[in-house]
Amino acid sequence: MNRREECFMSKQIIFKSVFAPYFNSFLQMKEQLGFGLPKFQNVFTELDHFFLATGATEPHITRDQINAWSETRFNDKARTLYDKHSIMRQFCRYLCHLGHECYIHRLPRKNWPPFIPYIFSHKEMELIFGASDKLTLPYRCMTSVLIAVPCLIRVLYSTGMRIGEALFLKNEDIDFLRKHILLKRTKNQEERLLPICPSLLEVLNKYKAYRDRIPIKGVSASGSFFFVSTVGKPISKNSIHRWFSEILVECRIPRRNDGQGPRIHDIRHTTAVHSLMQMVRDGMDVYCAMPILSVFLGHKSLAGTETYVRLTQEMYPDILGMKYPVTSSVFPNNPYIETDHGNN
Template sequence: MSRKEVFFMDRQFKYRSVFSPYFESFMKMKDAMGYGLNKFGYTFLELDRFFLETGATDTYITSRQIAAWRATRSNDGARTLYEKYSVLSQFCRYMCHLGHECYVPRMPKRKEIDFMPYVFTHEQMGSIFRECDGLAISNCSNMSTALVAIPALIRLLYSTGARIGEALAIRNMDIDYAHDRIIITETKNKMQRMVPINPSLKEVMKQYESYRDRMPVEGLADRERSFFVTANGRPFARGTAYSWFKKVLKQCGIPHIGKQQGPRVHDIRHTCAVHSLEKMVKSGADIYCALPILSTFLGHKTIAGTEKYVRMTREIHPDIIDKENVLTSFVFPIKTETDIDYGNDY
């Protein structure tokens, strides 16, 4: 079984509509071709739910069905909708190739949006860490809670600049404490990369492991198991991380605008990049010598993908652009009042 197949079984991408076998065969085809599967898997879950709710029984897709599905996506941003249409169009062509006549939708116009991510200040990140540590479980019988992992997850995102999907896909075997690094395998660009673990993050990760492994679930430390898990030992979805993050922002007094305006969990990655670039320049590095380092660190294919951080850094810290001891950002250790026995909560 391939790594991606294991990953998607863990995420329970299980389809139940009349199109379920075709969604699965399409995913296997894309996997064999070396494509990342996240985009397809989540879009198919949405489409699968739509076909179930509308009682679809025939294995062909009409223009009327597509219009009805589109009407349910009023909250999607232009970029998100474009990506979903891309998946749907490819799937309809695939069905036609198999002999099932489907309407192939026209792609919507793609608007180029000059989106400016939200970059948290150092003070705001400190506040976010403190509020993560202070989160409490309102229902002790909730065995699907991911609360135990949230403080460590947010710190890992900030220290490594990893995407949320990359972080949640980390397995125990991907972590190499002996060499202070994590192997990131589930990447956006399908390019495996290593990210360094600095001493403060290493301490946080080991502290999380000690609490996690005390939960009454067998095999949590097994090599193939996910590093970040819920109270019942299962990997948790991005939506869970987003929900907790919104609660933290509210408690920090940071407004969450929503509707693609953020702040988003992904903005922690942008914050990591800006803070790292700021630190390198303040340490005496030439900004254009620092860019290739930052680009490799973030897993970008080209320097062009990293250059926007120069603009962001200039706007936020204009004093440092015109003037690495360590690239990764320091994270504060998790603060607890006592050595909490998490086993009591689960």
């Protein structure tokens, strides 16, 4: 078990309901398959409290129990509730597989509006890089993640990786000689290789040189985390989110009215839009650009990447010729699209 997982497991609440051993074995199974545990742990904690409060004594779940539990989640947003029902459904199927009969319910309808990410302009990204370089601690603190923030933000923008993927990087995952980064733990549980451009290589080398000066044993070991705090500990997402909020304030990039961003994850969306824009500007056919972008982002299919075509067209309407079926399927009513309904 790695250090980050040890941290998660050390914070794990001990389950007390009749389902406790099944919660633990389910989590162990998911861990062995390469899934992240926190989301499952949070839902199981809620379920454990619910089953304790309702006096469940048998390890099987009925339709009435699922409905009663669902009624207690009235404050959850539609997307959050959907995810929780998905985990509940997986757990019920798991119990059935073990011989404990459970009701397998249907998932709620996906009735939430599509989320529109914030796409930073090139100028805003320059401001973000500059602000990250000028960050300072407001007070003396022995433990800080500030040393990693400037490099981390540039890694996110250059590679399009998710923040969780970046924070999980080990020293051995970054090949400075061959100039690539190996992502071992990804959202889709599939490894992928990302190139390191010359400017990013310079940033990585500079960060590594300063980080290796930290008088902590093993900080440069191959199996240690690449991004660490000043005491050599792994960095949490919350710490990065807080500093990123400071950067946005410094850059005078306002919060959205819905309170949903800009987020640090929007750097990934920005990378996708900027990359697609650059490929098309360089003369690459969108048919060729889309599969490349899809692999680069680690999507399982083009469907997960098509959103970026729409975002690129909205922000840079002069970029795409808008004569391609792959884009016309995203913009069925766009007047700039020329579609021949006679050809299928």
